Amino acid sequence: MQTQLKDYEPNPVTNNDIWQALGLPSRGPKLYQAIHDGLPYAVYDRIASVLMLDKKTLGLHANIAPATLARRSKAGKFSAEESDRLYAFAEVFHAAQVLFEGDIDATRKWMVTPVRGLGGKAPVSMLATRVETQAVLSLIGRLEHGVVV
16 A cells, blocks of 8 residues: 655745735835835734734834833824834744744744844844844844754
8 A cells, every 4th residue: 555745834824924914015115105104003003913912012122112102102103213113023023933834832932032143132132223133034044044053
């Protein structure tokens, strides 16, 4: 009796899942304009919900002070700089989710655990600036390609 072996196929993770849930384009001119104009405050709520984070924790890691969050809530939108940081936060989470093949629990755990490749810092603590964000994205890319870190 002959048995067939199936190739391993992880659960598919499409690149647009998180962006659709957040109501944001993943790339292109529409994204650039949305960031430039300032993301609506509702996107902040959706990011916290999709990533299963407390809103205060999200603000802390996106480097947005509680008083600023209160003002943005009343105004209904963020500045371009704050919008860029929120987008970067979602971008890193998405990249990590792809790395962990869609496993949100593993992604969340990795995000808050100190990582040797980041000098012993947790990825979530390195998202306040674009330089740090790029370091996290670079690490994720190296991990995806099996580069020793």
